[in-house]
Amino acid sequence: MKEHLEQICMTVNGVPRKFVIGDGVGCVSPSETLLDTIRDRLGLTAAKRSCEHGACGCCTVIVDGDAVASCMVLTADCDGSSVTTLEGLCDPVTGELSPLQKAFADNSAFQCGFCTPGIIMSTKALLDQNPNPTEKELTEALSGNYCRCISHYQVIRTVMGFINEMKRKEA
Amino acid sequence: MKKFDHIKVRSYEEASRVVREGNGAVEPIAGGTDLLGTLKDRLLPDYPEAVVSLKGIAGSRYIEEKDGMLAIGAGTTLKQIAESPLVKDYCQALSEAACSVASPLIRSTATIGGNVCQDVRCWYYRYPDSIGGRLECKRKGGDTCYAIAGENRYHSIFGGMCTGGSSCQHACPAGTDIPGYMAKIRENDWAGAADIFFKYNPMPMMTSRVCPHGCTQHCNQSVYGESVNIPAVERTLGDYILKHKEEYYKAPHKETGKKCAIIGAGPGGLTAAFYLRSAGHQVTVYDSHEKPGGVLRYGIPHYRLPKTIVDEFCQALETLMGIRFVMNTTVGRDVTVEQIKADNDAVYFGTGAWSQPVLGLEGENLTEFGLNFLEEVNTYLKKAMGENVLVCGGGNVAMDVALTACRLGAKSVKLVCLEQRGEMPASEEEIQMALEEGVELYNGWGLGKVLESEGKVKGLLAKRCLSVRDENGRFAPKYHEEDTMELASDFIILATGQKVELSFLGDHLSSQIKTSRGLIDADAQSGRTRAQGYYAGGDAVTGPDLAIRAIAAGRNAARTMNLDLRPENGGEQQSAEGAEELAKERFTTFNVEGVERTKAVRPGELPASERSLTGEDRSSLDQEQAKQEACRCLHCACYAVNPSDITPVLVMEGARIVTTERTLSAKELFTSKLTVQDILHRGELVTEIRIPRASGETHYDKRRVRNAIDFAIVSLASAFEAEDAVVKSCRLVLGGVAPVPYELPEVEAYLRGKEITPETAAQAGEIAMKHAFAMSGNEYKIFMCKDAIYNRVMEAGR
C-alpha cells in the first residue's frame, strides 16, 4: 500500500487548523471522526457524542454551510472545509452569545440542554441558507435532531418568534 | 472505531485500481453515512485495512442534462438532488425519494452512489460486535438466517434471496439444491422438484436409502428442533420418479453420433451413463457382474435397498433410454480396454473398489471377506456360515455385514473394531440398529491373530488399540501388544476395507494413469485422466467412499466428456426463456407454520423383531407426509429488504447506471442479485446515474414509523399518465418489501386503459399482493402496500 501521510487544512470557527493524518503522536488518525477531532483534540465540547450513528443530531456542526452529523464524517475527508461549532457562534472576543442563542436562552427552548447545541446548529444552517423559512421548513430542517426532553415545541415557537423579530428589525 | 487507513485519490480510475489492488482489504467510502456505521459496529467479519475516499474526486458531483437524459454524478449529495429544480422537472419521484432519506444532517453528506450501494438494515445483520459478538448470518456467509424464525417485521413479504447455497447443499457431496426441490414439493409440484433433483443426481430412489445424509447434520432446523428429514422427502421424490419413469428416463431427442463406454455399472458409472445418454451419445456399459448396479446391487443389503428398485432403475436406463449393457464381461480379460476405446470416442472408468486387502494376519486365509459375504447373500439370499459370527471393522460395510449375519440367523454376532464408540466411521443410525438387533460391540481392539484348531476357526485374539490416528490425523494404530483378549467365534468376517484393483488397465495405460497409491489419477473436478479420451471417478479414483461421491464424480465427468466430445456446444447457453424463469423464481419462500414445527415426520419402521433379510425396514412417506416435512424446511436464504429509497425510483424510471467499467440498467444492477456487490466487480465503482425524462406524473410514497430518519417499511415509486380519470400508462415499483425493488407488471397491465375508481384502485392493490408471502411478524406490510397503491391510484385520477 502506498505511503499516504497527508496533511489536511480546515478552518474551525474561523481559525485555520492543520492536522497531519497518521498514527504518530499528535496526528489525527485516518479513522477519526470529525466529532472526535473537535471534542477531544480542540476541546470544543458543545457538539455532543450520543448515538454515534447519525441518528440523533446531538453532534451537529456546520460544514461548508450545511448542518451535518459530525459523528458520521471522517476528519480526513474534511480537507479544505470550513467548520462551525456552537462555540463559533458567540463573539470570539467577548464571548457574548449570538442573537439566536440568546433567543433559546430567553425562551428556555430546552430542558436538559443536551440536544440544544445540535438543534441550534441545524437552525443556524437553515437560517443562513433560507432566512425566512416557513414553520414546515423549520421542522423539516430539525427533523434529524432528537430531543428526549420534548423541547421541540418550545424550540419551534422560539425560532419562529426569532425569525419574526429579525424581520421586524430589518423592516 | 478500529483503525483503518485513509487513501485520497483524484479520479474514479485511481480509486478503482486502489480497491482492486487492495484485494478486499480496501473499501471505497463516499459520504460514509452507511459505511461508518458498518465499521463502528464491526458488523462484518472482514475489516478493511483502508478506505479510499471518493469525496475528493473533482467533478463527481453534478446534476445536468446529457443527451436528453438527466445525468447525476455519483458523488452528488441527496440534499443537492432533493433541492434541484432540474431533478424535479425530470422526475419528481426522485426528488421526493431523495428528500425522504434519513434527515437533513445525513442528506447533506450522503451521496446517491453510496445510497444505491448501501448495506441492509436487518437487525440481526446489524447486531453490533461489541455486545456479545456479531451474528454471522446467512448474508455474511454463515449458515442461518435468524429472521426466518425470529423478528422479521422489517423484512421481506415476497420471500428471500439465495446467498450462494444453503448449508445442507454444501454438506451434500453432489451439491443438491435441497431447499429448491423442497420448495417445489411444498407447492405440490413434484415434477418441478424432480427436474431440480435431476440436475444433481439421477437416482434419488437409491441415494435416499443408502446415503448417510450429511445434509441432515448441517440442516439449520436442528437449531430449533429436529433436522428436516431430508432422506425421507428425497425417497418419496424417488418413488414419484420411478412411478413416472417414462418421463424421466427418456431416449435423447437427437443422437450426436458419438460413442461412450462406461466400465463399471455402479452408481458412478450409471450416473455418467445417464447424463451422457441424455446428451445424445450412444452409451455402452461394461461390467463383470451378472446384473448392473455395482455396490447398490451386490454390496448393500436388500433390507436397505430392495433389488427390485435397482432392477427397475437399470431397466429404465436400458429399455427407456437405450443404454446398452454388456454384462458378465470382465474388462482386461474378456475384452481389453484398448479394444473398447477403439470402438468409442470416450471411456469412463467407474470400476470402484472391490478387492480384499491383505492384512497379513495369522490365519487370514480362514476368514471371509466382507464384500464377498454381502455379494453372496445379496445374490442367493442365503449363505452357509457359523453360529457365532465375528465381524471385524467399524465402518458402514461392517455394519451391513453384522446386520446381515443377524438376519441370516446367526446365534450371536460380535463386532470388533479399533475405534472407540464415538470415533467409528459408521453412521450413528446404523450402529444403533446393530445394537438393537443384538450385535455386541467391542470397541478399541485390534486384530492379533485368528485362533484355529485343525483348520477350523475358533476365534480371534484381539489386542488393545491405544490410538487409531497419529497427531496429524493419519491412520496409524498403536497397540498394547500384551493387553489381549480372546473372542470366540466360528466364522470371522473381515470388513476392514476394500482395495482398488487396476490390473485390467494393462501395462501401457497403467503407466499413464495409475498413481503410486494404486488408484486412478483423474482430476477431481473434471474426471479427466492424463490419457486422452479416458475419464474416471468414484472409488477407483478416491479409494472406498460414499456412493453419492461416485454419483457426483460420474455427473461431473459426463459434463466434461460431453464438452470434450462436442466443443462446438461450449458452455450450455441459457435461453432467454430460462433467464425469465430464473427471475420469477428468484425469491425463496417457506411455510410459516411448518418451520415452527420442531418434530420431523418419520416413516414407519419395523420393530427389530420383525425385520428380515429381504423386506425393507422402513416404509416411504406418502406424498402428503413428505410435503408436510418439506414444509419444515426454512429455505435458508436472506430475507432482509433493500433499504435504499433511491433504487425503487431508478428501477421504475428505467435508469442507466454508469460504472467505471460499463453501463448497466437499474433493473439489472438492483434487482437481479441479492446485493449490488454481487454484480459489481471488485473495484468497479458507480460514477453516474442517467434517468430518462419521466412521462406522466411520478411520485415516491414512503411509509415509516416516524417521518424522519426511519427507513421505509413500505414505499411505492410510481409514474402515472392518466386522462379523464383513465390510466393511459403506469409504472409501479415497491420498495422495502423484498430483497430487491419489487416491480408490479401485473398491476400495470391491469390498470392500463382502466377508469380510475375506488374498485379498480383496490383491485390494483389486491393484484399487487397476489404473490405476497408474509413472514411470522410482518403481515401488516401487505395491508400497507395495498393502502399505498390504493391512494396513489386514486390520486392519479384527480
Ligand SMILES: Cc1cc2nc3c(=O)[nH]c(=O)nc-3n(C[C@H](O)[C@H](O)[C@H](O)COP(=O)(O)OP(=O)(O)OC[C@H]3O[C@@H](n4cnc5c(N)ncnc54)[C@H](O)[C@@H]3O)c2cc1C
Ligand atoms: C440515521 C440514518 C438513516 C438513514 N436513513 C435512510 C433512509 O431512510 N433511506 C435510505 O435510502 N438510506 C438511509 N440511510 C442509509 C445511507 O447512509 C444513505 O442513504 C446514504 O445515501 C449512503 O451514502 P454515502 O455516500 O454516505 O455512502 P457510504 O457510506 O460512503 O457508502 C455506502 C456503501 O457504498 C459503497 N460506495 C459508495 N460510493 C460508491 C460508488 N460510487 N461506487 C460503488 N460503491 C460505492 C461504499 O463502499 C459502501 O459500501 C440512513 C443512514 C443513516 C445513518
Ligand code: SF4
Ligand atoms: S435476513 Fe439476511 S441479513 Fe437478516 S439475519 Fe437473515 S440472512 Fe442475515
Ligand code: SF4
Ligand atoms: S432448513 Fe432447508 S435449506 Fe436450511 S439447511 Fe435444512 S434442509 Fe437445507
Ligand code: FES
Ligand atoms: S451522535 Fe452524531 S448523530 Fe447522534
Ligand code: FES
Ligand atoms: S433538552 Fe434534553 S435532550 Fe433535548
